[in-house]
Amino acid sequence: MAEDGSRALADRPRSRIQTRNRRRILDAALDVFSQHGFRGATLDQIAAQAGMSKPNVLYYFDSKDAIHVTLLNALMAEWLAPLDALDASADPLSALMDYVHRKLEMSFEMPRESRLFAGEILQGAPRMAPHLDSALAPLFVEKCALIRGWSAAGLIAPVDPEHLIYSIWAVTQHYADFEAQVAALTPEPDGARARATAHVDTLFRRLLAPAGDAAQTGAPD
Amino acid sequence: MAEDGSRALADRPRSRIQTRNRRRILDAALDVFSQHGFRGATLDQIAAQAGMSKPNVLYYFDSKDAIHVTLLNALMAEWLAPLDALDASADPLSALMDYVHRKLEMSFEMPRESRLFAGEILQGAPRMAPHLDSALAPLFVEKCALIRGWSAAGLIAPVDPEHLIYSIWAVTQHYADFEAQVAALTPEPDGARARATAHVDTLFRRLLAPAGDAAQTGAPD
DNA sequence: CAGGTTTTTTACCAATTGGTAAAGCGACGA
DNA sequence: TCGTCGCTTTACCAATTGGTAAAAAACCTG
Numbered sequence: 001m002a003e004d005g006s007r008a009l010a011d012r013p014r015s016r017i018q019t020r021n022r023r024r025i026l027d028a029a030l031d032v033f034s035q036h037g038f039r040g041a042t043l044d045q046i047a048a049q050a051g052m053s054k055p056n057v058l059y060y061f062d063s064k065d066a067i068h069v070t071l072l073n074a075l076m077a078e079w080l081a082p083l084d085a086l087d088a089s090a091d092p093l094s095a096l097m098d099y100v101h102r103k104l105e106m107s108f109e110m111p112r113e114s115r116l117f118a119g120e121i122l123q124g125a126p127r128m129a130p131h132l133d134s135a136l137a138p139l140f141v142e143k144c145a146l147i148r149g150w151s152a153a154g155l156i157a158p159v160d161p162e163h164l165i166y167s168i169w170a171v172t173q174h175y176a177d178f179e180a181q182v183a184a185l186t187p188e189p190d191g192a193r194a195r196a197t198a199h200v201d202t203l204f205r206r207l208l209a210p211a212g213d214a215a216q217t218g219a220p221d
Numbered sequence: 222m223a224e225d226g227s228r229a230l231a232d233r234p235r236s237r238i239q240t241r242n243r244r245r246i247l248d249a250a251l252d253v254f255s256q257h258g259f260r261g262a263t264l265d266q267i268a269a270q271a272g273m274s275k276p277n278v279l280y281y282f283d284s285k286d287a288i289h290v291t292l293l294n295a296l297m298a299e300w301l302a303p304l305d306a307l308d309a310s311a312d313p314l315s316a317l318m319d320y321v322h323r324k325l326e327m328s329f330e331m332p333r334e335s336r337l338f339a340g341e342i343l344q345g346a347p348r349m350a351p352h353l354d355s356a357l358a359p360l361f362v363e364k365c366a367l368i369r370g371w372s373a374a375g376l377i378a379p380v381d382p383e384h385l386i387y388s389i390w391a392v393t394q395h396y397a398d399f400e401a402q403v404a405a406l407t408p409e410p411d412g413a414r415a416r417a418t419a420h421v422d423t424l425f426r427r428l429l430a431p432a433g434d435a436a437q438t439g440a441p442d
Numbered sequence: 443c444a445g446g447t448t449t450t451t452t453a454c455c456a457a458t459t460g461g462t463a464a465a466g467c468g469a470c471g472a
Numbered sequence: 473t474c475g476t477c478g479c480t481t482t483a484c485c486a487a488t489t490g491g492t493a494a495a496a497a498a499c500c501t502g
Binding site: 236238263264265275276279284285 | 488489490491492493499
């Protein structure tokens with residue numbers, strides 16, 4: 001039915017044990033793939049992490065590739081949910097700042113997912129290009145149009161919507177994708193997250209605050 | 222002498238042919254490593270790209286690992302040069318904006334280097350941690366102090382220096398590291414770079430412009 | 443051109459890795 | 473009790489990959 005082409009087990013798992021083991025494998029694979037990249041990850045590592053034998057892993061998924069693709073597909077929606085939730089219900093600035101904060105929160109709460117996607121894009125998105133075009137692109141242009149409208153109406157300062165979104169992605173995901181670097185340069189483990197939040201808030205608030213709005217955030221310390 | 226530990230050829234190449242071939246190999250390795258990551262790259266690929274046989278590559282470098290480390294070390298200084306050049310000679314805002322522009326330019330001109338570092342950091346910087354501590358960290362804290370001074374003196378708006386630098390890195394390198402995604406979402410190949418430059422300029426100018434400064438950049442369109 | 447040194451090639455290897463075959467095992471219904 | 477079906481393990485394989493040995497070729501120097 002789906003283009004999955006799985007010959008071992010259908011897309012929808014039936015038994016209780018199938019759902020449990022598939023979930024275990026995917027969680028283990030998320031660990032391993034996000035840490036070592038696709039080619040750096042081995043089925044043995046995934047199997048060990050999942051607590052089962054390699055052939056058993058291949059009983060649930062046709063191939064290493066299938067695991068990776070399944071992971072990517074499964075997490076795509078979750079990863080894009082905040083952008084999807086960006087709409088005209090609240091006032092524009094709040095909506096955008098909410099998006100920024102939610103995205104930043106996700107970087108701290110789901111670093112594995114962030115790195116998984118980052119690694120995939122970094123290598124040219126060999127297995128995600130179709131999804132980029134089919135799932136992400138339409139959402140992206142839709143939200144760009146929305147932001148462009150706000151900007152034109154003067155509800156937020158003039159901005160380039162596409163590059164605004166790029167900036168939000170870049171700044172927020174940086175804390176997950178480059179965690180090793182941040183950790184090496186900002187040793188303190190406690191205040192770091194709060195300071196990151198404050199800074200990112202300031203950055204985009206100053207960018208987006210409509211002209212003439214005196215609500216310039218003060219010194220972050 | 223150095224901790225390189227190379228047993229095949231000393232660090233400093235002697236003959237003309239050595240320098241030429243080592244350079245070839247490193248250039249080929251930059252291609253392959255930046256595209257596939259460390260573990261995804263193979264010596265055969267590097268050898269093919271360099272136009273020589275695999276054992277010949279290993280005549281010039283002790284191991285795949287040695288090539289990678291040599292590359293990282295060789296490019297570190299170049300990659301950090303813009304930050305190193307950030308000083309108090311010009312006025313603070315211009316100095317910072319110069320840094321931003323130079324960094325963005327590097328992302329467009331040297332995407333391979335950007336991706337090489339990104340991949341290394343993404344995987345926890347296994348072979349770069351020492352350099353992060355010894356080379357990057359001192360420079361980082363030095364420049365943070367400089368920026369903090371400017372901020373305290375009111376020469377630029379109040380900012381968190383450390384996270385400001387993270388933001389600059391994130392936003393600029395995004396165009397190299399996530400090029401595949403940007404290309405999928407922003408098809409036009411021509412105006413993209415100019416628009417990126419304009420947006421990044423606006424973003425950091427609005428963040429850093431001292432309070433009361435009327436120099437708010439207008440619409441980027 | 444002789445003789446040593448540097449560079450390159452050919453042939454090879456051991457370890458790893460993605461994947462398969464087939465037998466064993468366990469539960470459940472007839 | 474038997475057979476069947478879903479799950480797991482053992483044993484195995486072919487291809488790839490980082491790396492080596494050693495001979496051959498090219499190069500340099502006197």
